Amino acid sequence: MKKLLIAISILISVSFFTASAQNKSFELTNDEINTMNAAIKGDTNLSKLLGLFGEPVDLYKKYKINLWCTDSIWNHDQQSIKKIRDLGSTRHFEMIPLIDWFTKDNSLTGEAGVSYLIKTDEATILFDLGVNEKDENPSPLQKNMTRLGIKPEDIDIIVISHNHGDHVGGDKWEGKNTFSFTNHQPPLKQMPVYTPVEMTYPGLNPVCTPLPTKIARGVATIGGIHNPVFFADIGEQAIAVNVENKGIIIISGCGHQSIEKILLRTEILFNEPIYGVLGGFHYPLEETRNIGWIYKYVVVGKLPWERLTVDEIRANCELIKARKIKLVGLSAHDSSDGSIAIFKQEFPDEFVNIRVGERIFIGN
Template sequence: MNQPNFITNQNSLFMKSVILSLLVLICFLNAFSQQDQYKATQAEIDRMHQELKADTMLAKFISWHGDAESMYHAYKKNLHLADSIWKADQASLSVMDIGETEKLEIIPLIDWFTASDSLQGENGLAYLIKTDDTTILFDLGLNPKTKHPSPLLHNMEKLGVSINEIDMMVISHNHPDHVGGPKWSMENTFSLSNYQMELQNMPVYVPKPMTYPGLHPQYIPKPTKIAKGVATIGIIHKPIFLNDIAEQALAVNVKGKGIVLISGCGHQSIEKIVQRTDLLFEEPLYGMLGGFHFPMEEKRNITWIYKYFVVDKMPWERLSDQDVQYNIELLKNKGVKCIGFSGHDSCDRSLKLFELAFGKGFRKMTVGQSIVLK
């Protein structure tokens, strides 16, 4: 009597199993199809080989890091992933109220240009940021000769800056010229000199999970208020051909002026930094200071390797005057009044173009030369 029902139930289970299997197969095929979709095209691969054949130095440089075709496919996949993260983050974020500061002072402690011969310039960046209530050390330079005292500590002593007056530290991104040298970068840590001195429970905000003896650096990927009138704008990923760069910038709300952004290298691109700022703050964007990575020409400290790490460009493509002008117009249309550019990652020609565009509003970031906004 129960056999028909049993057969019906068995058929139902069989059909459910078939449907489930089909769904799994569809998901697999869809994922496989998407994987192919984000691979480099044959035309892109062909062009890459053509460019590498013409630039043997670039070809050798890439070969040190792996197989060029595999790297290109990984790069395209990382681009898609970074874009997905960017869209999801932008959709989930809302306006922040971080308060304001009456005064903002930025003292370059490490950069390429110096105000006097008694100060040491280098191919890195470190700024002291002072507000009404807080003193922040932003990045730690490069210390290329791994010496003690490092150029950072040397300049701090010359400028009368004590470690004891620093309330917190912020690392923009984990590149050697911002964390104190390649040794520390490879170990996902940072240092003010050629050894890691005791920092007495200092708060440190980092762009990726990092360590430091005796401290618990705080990895905060989303925009976060860290002091009155001061916030990080959150991690923004920027894949380049060789790897992915995760970078954060600081935003300071200066009373009566608006938001001043402080950047380490601007690998995120000025365009995305501005879009993120528009989303987070009701106050206008008043200024942008720091490194923004415009290495158009190989002069001064801008060596051949810089052209392979260009924002929004493939390693065999070059920045042009038009690229710089695009960013200038973007900032001018936003009504930005104050622009301060670092020479550690931008060439003299780029600096000159920004200076011509912004006139008295342009500042060349110079060690020992304080910038005060109030």
């Protein structure tokens, strides 16, 4: 009942901020219009991309509204969300990347998506399901699971970070608000599934978790955090695992929330220090590998004509250093080689590679 009341409160808050936005002026200034028009004129790809979504001025105004609403909701949530006091802990933490760009060896398949198997004392959790870009059966995820000796029956819990194709098993599943291991939806054993938005799966009853939610002893989601990019509002949740005598390890899918908000939310939820941050944090500094030209237009907190800079990445590293975090891993599925190189420089002792099949283990 308490969670229901909190959820209702959040829904009322969302409605309030959305309604409040109607009473504010989000008209563009002349400087904003001129800057946007100059950027569009000088960038053919940007012009084409904006044309797919609508009139640039309307898109810009909608973005300003979304930004105001999500900032207001964030500030409200940070004041109202309470600590998870009965989280418990696990003596052992293990993360095995099943899908990411780089692999441990050539027998495994890499792709531009995320799927991590997380093991604790009591639970085996599948965090995201990759992208299956070629719509294969068996999918790259299934091939890697077989190669690593992992069966679907071994999984106790599924958690979806956010409803994007590279995390739910393919673009076709994103459009249907569902997910899958492969190009169809095979029967799965009964298990809890936690999603940041309403999703379905045949025979299962996924639970939408906009609020921080304990999902196993020592494991919780940190709740959905919304951040808009110019073209959409993205709601994403991360996982937090409390390792005994170490602290909280955060596992992120894409990091659309921003590392700053992820860290701040985690500090509100738990008394334990943050021990590690692992996964995707969306630093497409330059075009490389799978990080194509379109990535530079969809950086959270940036207008499409603004570019992520080295200084901004280093500033994010300082946020991690300030907390004396001892374990840092950056996914290559949404961060470029230049960004990964910066993280390796900034964290020479703390950095671990995230490669398919390469086990990350913390234990007592």
